[in-house]
Amino acid sequence: MISAVNATGGSSVLALDLAKAYSDGGYAIALDRDFKTPGDSDSQPNVSILRIFEDGKELGPAHSLHRNIRNTGKGMFSHWGNTLYFSTSDNSNPQTNGRKYTYSIGNTVAALPMPSEGADSPVSNSTIIGYASVDGKTTGGKGGRTVTVSSFSDLKKAVADYNPLIIQVSGNIKGTGYINVRSNKTITGLRGSSLEGVSLLIYGESNVIIRNMTIRKVVGYSNIIIKEKAHHIWVDHCDLSSDRNHGWEYYDGLLDVGKKADYVTISWNKFHDNHVACLIGWNSADYDNLRVTMYNNHFYNISERSPDMRYGHVHYFNNYNENNNGYSISALEKGTVRTDNNYFSNCNKPITTTYNGYTAGYISGAATNVYVNSGKNNLTTNESKWLPPYEYKSALIPASSVPAVVSKGAGATL
Known part of the structure; x- marks a missing residue:
């Protein structure tokens, strides 16, 4: 029928x-x-x-x-x-x-299913893979009211609410500086929406989902910052960018995680046109915290930090790195990165364990990746034996398929 x-x-x-x-x-x-x-x-x-x-x-x-x-x-x-x-x-x-x-x-x-039909957001629900679903769950604003915002002031008010909320961002919102996001929030962009010049800061909060957001050209801060013991955070299907027309000091990065932040999943995002895209780890306090999963992301036109990882543990699989003219992945300060089935195209230095005088870190799984028109890895330490504690192999795709799959599916999809 x-x-x-x-x-x-x-x-x-x-x-x-x-x-x-x-x-x-x-x-x-x-x-x-x-x-x-x-x-x-x-x-x-x-x-x-x-x-x-x-x-x-x-x-x-x-x-x-x-x-x-x-x-x-x-x-x-x-x-x-x-x-x-x-x-x-x-x-x-x-x-x-x-x-x-x-x-x-x-x-x-x-x-598309709307919240009244049982969905958290106009981006339909999917299973979170990785650390955002370890030792607890990340559900965002599930169970709370749904509000739609179209101005800087309304967005700032909504994310500061102490109650669970599903916040739908409509239109192009412009501003400067940052907005602090409280716990138990889902922030999702509606079709054609964007946030320009404004950073989303998750400091010491938990259970936050950011999906389908286009955030660009934030001066003075990274586009999204997760730190100060923030935990169970999911950033999914976002488009994060600035430009490389200005000097290295004009913009910060696109997404930073650190200062005892923990249980973070970063999936299906586009990171592009930036010098220092993604920093994970600030100081030695992150040794016993900072567990991050990154999969199916597309990094392109990046100078370095895709990501730069220090102190913690990052699981990095099925990501597509393209046209990165510095290093792509670094593992520094005794931090550990597990790579699985990633694709590097036209990348100057795909993976390194040393940089600019920092103590070396550890890499494993480098042989599972595909390297095309790219330089050599710089691996100065023995291969790590660390593996993430969750099941993920059923989600792996062949590294050779990553460009097609990720190019089509990553970024703000509405």
Whole structure:
């Protein structure tokens, strides 16, 4: 049975009837049917314009290899001939997980679930991987009121509220300086929104989610700063930038974490056009804290610090580093970075354990990465034996697939 639901712009999005779907092995589900649009083939492997949605959130990448859909999943799909092969966002069974699966052809856009329909934000929910879900949960403003703000003063007032809130940012908000964000907040950008010249500071707070925010050209502060024992913070699908037309001292970085901050996940973000993008770790107090997970981020046109990590522990997987003319990753001051399946393209020095007189740190997993038109790593210490304590291997994709997957999925997606 096919039913239509309203979509943005008045078009229709059609429901997938999974009653006759069957397993294709691993995480892949197959469905035979004529979608009234050409499917991929050996001679035309990218002809299909079919789009698949899970509770309004678009899945992908499309045109995925069938073995990757089976073995990795995480939303990959292929429309091949008259058969759809797809996987869910968390590799659950789409016939029993209670979610709605829809499709459209070409540029039709699925309607996004709004908070009144049970979602935290217009960016549909997905499972947090890594430290933001270790020793506690990160739920942001779940359970609180939803407010929409379109001015600097309203945003400042909303993030300072002591109650849980889901804060939707609308339009282009400009200002200078910073805004302090209190605990139990979800801050999410609506379509086309941006925050210019204003930093979001999370100092000593907890349970904060920042998603789908475009933040640019902040003078005097990094775009997002997480420190002073802040914990259980998730930064997801954001676009963070400044420019490199000014001197190195004009802008700060794009995202900083330190001073006993802990249990942080940074996923699916774009970091670009900045000299010193991401600093993780301030001083020796971070040795017993500062546990950070970074995955599926895109760093490009960065001079250095993608990230610069000192003292703590960072798990870094499936990230795409492109056109970084200094070093990309550093592990310093006895800090440890575990890398898995990252991709470096045109990067001067992908990974280093020494820099500017700092004590060396430790790296592991460097051999799992792909290096294209890039310089050599500078690894001066023995490979670390440290591994993160959570399951993540089911979320790994081949390093060779990282540019396509991350380029399509990272950044503010609305």
